[in-house]
Amino acid sequence: MAKSELATLAQEIRVNIVNCISSLGVGHIGGCLSIADVLAVLYGKHMNVDPKNPKMEGRDRLVCSKGHAGPAVYSVLAEMGYFDKSELATLNQSGTNLPSHCDMNKTLGVDMTAGSLGQGLSCAVGIAIGSKLAKDNATIYCIVGDGESQEGQIWEAAMYAGSHGIDNLIAFTDYNKLQLDGYVKDINDLASLSAKWRAFNWEVFDVIDGNDVEQIDQAITQAKAVIGKPKMVILNTIKGKGVSFVEAAKVGSHSMSVNAEQRAQALAEIRGEI
């Protein structure tokens, strides 16, 4: 996909996120919108996956360790054709295949369950080791929250992957500077995040605008070329990106209600109509 197509895909993912969450009326909209662009670049360009054959052997895999961004993942999966877009409206409804947190046993295209923060990166390390043993050349991607990075297990996974040079692993930090109770820097600062990952023997890419598809694409392309080390792409993102009232809510955007009127405004903004 060309740059303009990736931007369009990111837009459609945002539309789906808003529709999905507003159909229920409430959800983790901030942390979903902040990763729309990386999802677009991954699925639109880099990931070797086949929506018609979701269990394809040797496929690339994504672990969304910040599992509460399930609606964002479902939004890209629907866009790619893993399931019908109309299913997005079933988010969190009784008996749904689309629960608030990613569930590999419920949703086609989801390869790892998450929701208890801090666990996904270890799972991604395991998948990456599995792929190496199988010699199937898959690349394993993992998205970690910045608040989530306060969990010790993230650094256990980091140390092991770095120490063993697991180089088919590309992780992202959604560095939107916000967590549930406030600003990450006020609660438990991740200061010198790049230096921390470097110290764990990861190759680090700082993406200045983590909501810019071109910058993300460049970083992933470079990351893929690095041999002998796991890769961390730090995405400086905006929580709620693309919808003004969600961005403005700052910490309030973590879990937020979206009514019909707000939904109309959000969709118009995303599509660039206002």
Next chain:
Amino acid sequence: MIQDVLMRDVFVDFLREQMQKNDKVMVLDADLAKCAGTIALEKEFPDRALNVGIAEANMAGIAAGLSSYGYIPFITSFAPFATRRIADQIMISICYAKQNVKIIGTDPGIAAELNGGTHMPFEDIGMLRSIPNIVIYEPTDAVELKKALPQIIEHKGPVYVRMHRKNPAVVHSEDCEFNLFKADVLREGKDVTIVASGIMVETALKAAEELKAENIDVEVVCSPTIKPIDAETIIKSAKKTGAVVTCENHNVMGGLRSAVCEVLAENAPTPVRSVGVKEKFGEVGKVPYLRKAFNLEVVDVVKAVKEVITLK
């Protein structure tokens, strides 16, 4: 009206009052202070209300260290992260080390609603119950919680409070006497005993009312403290009625049913049937759907009562 009081507000008001008069009382959060309501205390007591971020194991360890220094830390998170996410820290740093840490886990069982399977603990009581000396308490309503909290802070040692944030139906009268270590006979009867905890107490009372119409006289025992269980009250009631049904918003394995069966098997063997979650993980949904999905409705209690009576 106490009906409208959120349990979380009862808890936060109590903590505020304690923190004002006792500078040893502390509260620790792990990025769910907004949900627990304790975020207000971070402004009022910046030195003694700490938000450690999304790092529950660290929170538990810090609390144990503070306790060893004479502080009384309350730690809060959603129930799954306040228990199974930090099981070994609770076991070793808190319980084995005999530290005075109070663990507040919110949104137990189906109360986790739209957060779904990862956040819906049906195993928390079971996991903690085999740890020596920990007290496990699931408040029934705001009235009871208000009376329990002073006893919890007085009690020297770890206590797990499996707390609803919202306001489950109030089943206690405001002037009731409450002892943390005693079960409460809420309704006397002679045909069958229901031992219930948490949101299932109200369900049991409704079932008892329905069964009355069919001439079945049900005794309802509210047992909010699951460890140590009030064996005396349960044995006495079981001996009187000769049949027992347990009701809990938890897996039937390891929770209230297990505690009751252990007591009865060794002291007063009695037929038992149970209402609770049976070998299932949680899922997303609202409470009415989840009650149906996990068989936690009045009809399930009625059915269990009728079944157990045939075994007398």
